[in-house]
Amino acid sequence: MIMSRIEAPRDGDTAPAESPLIEALLAGLPAGAVLTDPDVTASYAHDMASFCPAGAPAAVVLPRTVEQVQHVLRTATALRVPVVPQGARTGLSGGANASEGCVVLSLTKMDRILEISPVDRIAVVEPGVVNAVLSRAVEEHGLYYPPDPSSWETCTIGGNIGTASGGLCCVKYGVTAEYVLGLDVVLADGRLMSTGRRTAKGVAGYDLTRLFVGSEGSLGIVVRAVLGLRPKPPRQLVLAAEFATAADACDAVCSIMAGGHVPSLLEMMDRTTVKAVNDFARMGLPESTEALLLAAFDTPEPAADLAAVGALCEAAGATGVVVADDAAESELLLQARRMSLVALEAVKGTTMIDDVCVPRSKLGAMLEGVERIAAKYDLTIGLCAHAGDGNTHPTVCFDALDEDESRRARESFDEIMALGLELGGTITGEHGVGVLKKEWLARELGPVGLEMQRAVKDVFDPLGILNPGKLF
């Protein structure tokens, strides 16, 4: 780092104009909102995905207002410069990775909660609001914002919208998409468009709101969102069931769901994952079992549901079933589940986290197939899953310095997606496509679907400046 360049620019200062791009950006942004130090900008190049290339940004901008975002997009359109929007960069598909010479548009400073209405059950927020901050703020009003990705303590609502994030809650409460009612979006040319509504229902025209959710910043920049909320449910009580085989655990999942139960979560961790979590954080989970199932209910009287689900687990061959004593013990079990991916990363230093979602009736076949793939490539593949949704996260553990193991990791990762598609599933249940899976997106959509998706992209981004190289 060159010392003369790390002087923090002050608001109102005119930073040295290093290029026509920077000069143009500074014409509508305070100097402190435009970062150009290569050491600093390099730290914005990546999200949390492995194996995803990233370029060096020409600048990182940190706008605080809608008008500043509009200025950035107008500038980018005028100069034909790519714009890569970012939240907290906790994504797992490279969707927020910089492209060479791009403007990274970090929305983290637009972090105001503009409104919370208990009567209308909505919140209006800027994109940089952290998921947990919103969750806690609405809780004070007796409300609940369900989407809870593992990274919820740091990830932003804008990022959640960009990737249509899920979490543990989805089996009962659905994904982020279900909570986005309306958006303000800055288009590629800098114009502002509003979509959707702040009402409970609305069908005026095409649902462009949902088109933007999960579009990974490739259609426009979300600068404001109207989010639907629910009444805060009682704290959930968790049941843990141990199984001697993964197949038995999958049978239990199927009979729980076919039995009409509505758990607030239904999660699975395989032995590899359980051991990784114990090694990582001494959680004292039972390592003697092949699969651990966690089910929870957040109803006022969960006892009957937990008893019924416990009985179904036993009928499916569970070797042990315990219900948490209280909410605190329940939370501990959930923490174990939430740290699974981080714990698996510690196994061999690096992971590739897959995100294949299959019809839950195919969960058993999926798990069996992943085991086969792990054996074929001689790899450790830990598996945790939002089992109630059929959404599996086979996590390939490998040593990135071992070239051969890295190659096998990559190949097994692809084979897992192929298996998911064969079983009638999708290559991504909640992590998105980004850079990591774009070849596979084409395979899932087929030629007609891909053509139409590209055509929709062209409508909103005729110059191809919005997060180029992602999705397609």
Added chain:
Amino acid sequence: MIMSRIEAPRDGDTAPAESPLIEALLAGLPAGAVLTDPDVTASYAHDMASFCPAGAPAAVVLPRTVEQVQHVLRTATALRVPVVPQGARTGLSGGANASEGCVVLSLTKMDRILEISPVDRIAVVEPGVVNAVLSRAVEEHGLYYPPDPSSWETCTIGGNIGTASGGLCCVKYGVTAEYVLGLDVVLADGRLMSTGRRTAKGVAGYDLTRLFVGSEGSLGIVVRAVLGLRPKPPRQLVLAAEFATAADACDAVCSIMAGGHVPSLLEMMDRTTVKAVNDFARMGLPESTEALLLAAFDTPEPAADLAAVGALCEAAGATGVVVADDAAESELLLQARRMSLVALEAVKGTTMIDDVCVPRSKLGAMLEGVERIAAKYDLTIGLCAHAGDGNTHPTVCFDALDEDESRRARESFDEIMALGLELGGTITGEHGVGVLKKEWLARELGPVGLEMQRAVKDVFDPLGILNPGKLF
């Protein structure tokens, strides 16, 4: 009617080729699937909306297979003929009205339920399946398909998808859009495209499924749908509360929803509607009150919720609160609510049914405004509402033979939409735009939104043959 033309054509026969269009259609469809008798085709010209112009179809086709639909679209593209898809024509916005010389594509013969899976909680259906038929079929598997528009006994799933229909269930269970997971769509040029998934979750690419839901047949023809299902809840128990003013009833709605309750329905009928229903079907509803509120819970133990909601109604000034004795009495009250629109039609022979949805905190202001508009135009405007959603159906009753009254009806209808937009609402909560509200759609979307929506339309329908003149 010319007698020689009403001979019912038999399957396999070659009907007399009356035009290149009919000849081309018959090349890929059995003769019995192509109707050309003008008296017959005229009966397919309209849905149930008032004041919506319709043209004379050149033909009505009744395909039974995806391939036949593809043939119709290929033909229409080759000959540049408009195609107007139809379900049961129970729509209320003219969205299914024929345009002059069009091919009416009636999907009612594609009415197979292809799959019901209790484990995956999905149904796979063709578009012509009647809503009630599906609802009853899934019920036999212990499952529940919530969307329940008033016309549910006759309307089709394809029509529900086209208009993104709602119903009484929405306050707890959401609208049709929330239950459509994946679609097979025949594009304007006859190619088949699959969107979405059959899994609980999935974020692979742009959400084209949701783009098609509510698109009123203007982007493509839905020929197969994967629908999400829920476990069948217990039968709901209904509470009825009478209020001396509509404002009090709206206060009750707000305090119920702000209080964190999750009713399975929360409906309102004003005095005009109550009286109309009594006159129409001798239901014995209380006519002495200004507003009747119906709230229901479908939880295993609804008593506590009903008691709490009853207390909130009384606190808001309810003059009487009664809980139905059982499910049968509850169903009777719901029948009264469901027949509201038909009963209001009997008041003066014709109605215009508005569908303005406002934030529920604005429900009181909306009702007050509608009353003001009724007085201003010297009209009877009955009002029923999915009150819990803020979705009002102000229903203008008028004599269509009275020119002056008809004009006033039309003007008041527009003024109601203007009021809804002023209050931060939408011109349509669940009935769609069709022909009836297309000027108002432009007003709601604004110029940028309208331009982008049109551009999306152009992607899927470059020749403008799919349900032209609707929405825009």
